[in-house]
Amino acid sequence: MMDAAQRAAPTDHGDAELFAAFTISATVWLLIATAIGVLLSFKFPYPDLATNPYLSFGRLRAIHTNGTFYGFASVALTGVGLYVTARSSGIALWGKGYAWAALWCYNIAAVLGAITLDLGINNGDQEYREWVWWVAIFFVAAVVLSAIAIVGTIAKRTERYIYISNWYIVGAYIFTTILAVTSAIPFYQHGLGQVAVQGFYMHNAVGMWFTFLALGAIYYALPKLLNRPIYSYALGVLGFWTNLVFYPIIGAHHFEFTPIPWWFQTLAIVFSVGMLVPVFAGTGNFVLTIRGRWERVRRSMALPFIVVGIAYYFLGSSQGTIEALRSLQSIWHLTSYTVGHSHATMYGFITFVAWGCIYGLLPKATGKEPSSLAAGLHFWLATIGVTIYVIALSIGGTIQGLNWAQGDPFITSVESAAPYWMARSIGGTMMFVAHLLFAYNVYLMTFARRKPNPGAIGAAPA
Numbered sequence: 001m002m003d004a005a006q007r008a009a010p011t012d013h014g015d016a017e018l019f020a021a022f023t024i025s026a027t028v029w030l031l032i033a034t035a036i037g038v039l040l041s042f043k044f045p046y047p048d049l050a051t052n053p054y055l056s057f058g059r060l061r062a063i064h065t066n067g068t069f070y071g072f073a074s075v076a077l078t079g080v081g082l083y084v085t086a087r088s089s090g091i092a093l094w095g096k097g098y099a100w101a102a103l104w105c106y107n108i109a110a111v112l113g114a115i116t117l118d119l120g121i122n123n124g125d126q127e128y129r130e131w132v133w134w135v136a137i138f139f140v141a142a143v144v145l146s147a148i149a150i151v152g153t154i155a156k157r158t159e160r161y162i163y164i165s166n167w168y169i170v171g172a173y174i175f176t177t178i179l180a181v182t183s184a185i186p187f188y189q190h191g192l193g194q195v196a197v198q199g200f201y202m203h204n205a206v207g208m209w210f211t212f213l214a215l216g217a218i219y220y221a222l223p224k225l226l227n228r229p230i231y232s233y234a235l236g237v238l239g240f241w242t243n244l245v246f247y248p249i250i251g252a253h254h255f256e257f258t259p260i261p262w263w264f265q266t267l268a269i270v271f272s273v274g275m276l277v278p279v280f281a282g283t284g285n286f287v288l289t290i291r292g293r294w295e296r297v298r299r300s301m302a303l304p305f306i307v308v309g310i311a312y313y314f315l316g317s318s319q320g321t322i323e324a325l326r327s328l329q330s331i332w333h334l335t336s337y338t339v340g341h342s343h344a345t346m347y348g349f350i351t352f353v354a355w356g357c358i359y360g361l362l363p364k365a366t367g368k369e370p371s372s373l374a375a376g377l378h379f380w381l382a383t384i385g386v387t388i389y390v391i392a393l394s395i396g397g398t399i400q401g402l403n404w405a406q407g408d409p410f411i412t413s414v415e416s417a418a419p420y421w422m423a424r425s426i427g428g429t430m431m432f433v434a435h436l437l438f439a440y441n442v443y444l445m446t447f448a449r450r451k452p453n454p455g456a457i458g459a460a461p462a
């Protein structure tokens, strides 16, 4: 039986324009934020590089993380999310004006955020919420405006049921709104309360925003591109609810061995183990959907990105469970190992899924195909680059932690990690070159005047 992802009607022109605009905007931020990432990475092996305050590590690091999170990944996945919601609801997007206003707000937040952080104006060392409140408010407005368009579209759907993708997408918007409000409540902004809220915020920004949006996108794109229904709707629902049960508590695993109550830390560890349930349910569902169609994956431009995304979802999330155990956290906490984990998940999983969905769905919306050569090079440079990045920091970070545990002088840990930081810069440079190729393909899929090529290899069935 066909599901909502497989049924197709021509894309509404306005929906295609929106999808293209969100993708172009996200790509600009990907280039800016990761050019900064490459510079940051070279500051580790060459600490005297670019020491001007405006180019200092402390300011640029926050611009990189907020730029990748809110300028790139949020906008790319919202663009995909708006398109997926409309398509799986069987109508053109309702409330396009809200969606355009959201795109403006995302960009105002990202521009003001980058400028203020570089001027040293910030909210203190609150990871991923370093923006001052009058900048962050534009981001919250963007989330609410996108949510209005998405919920309004689902409410007007012609499909009888709400397709599983939309559970995840709507879940992301509802939970992120709660998250934004909770993290702004003033009486938790000091002392231990602040630490607990910080753990809640930073981990759920990843888990309930990016993870939900990416999973929702896969639940649409995978059946669409494979031209078969998702293996199990029930596994999708199980993944949704267990994610919702376990994720909100696990943030405290970032603060083990701190004055946060011991029982709360233990609860965070237990729930981190519980996260294996949604991760196994989701990964199993996706792999079983693909089974027997690997030839189609091999011939596709988009599917390999989604497959790498699923693999990193499984590896990165399972790694997170293991990392939360106290015995291992005592070695890895505060080392570069954690940064490897962040890029396994935010890059290997989230970014690859966003690319896969864009390559798979944008040409269907605009009727313009990307270059398969550029997409192939993009795929291999990014896959090899991020794998070098993650492996180098996993090894380097472990040695760093062992040096500290042995009580070696701090400089010994710096000397031991230095070659691995250099390897990270090499992997990071490959990733950045991949982003330039992606930008070229985004140009071909949007602005370029080219003949539509519906029969291209990898084009998903209409």
Ligand code: HEM
Pocket: 034, 035, 037, 038, 040, 041, 061, 064, 065, 068, 069, 073, 336, 338, 339, 342, 343, 346, 347, 350, 351, 428, 429, 431, 432
């Ligand atoms: C060319 C690609 C990239 C390079 C070279 C790069 C490099 C870096 C560097 C050098 C840091 C600072 C690490 C430290 O403090 O030790 C960092 C942090 C971070 N980056 Fe990237 N990055 C890239 C892409 C991305 C993307 C696309 C995302 C998200 C979508 C991302 C998310 C993060 C996060 C979350 C952190 C904080 C890590 C933590 O503290 O655990 N990065 N990155």
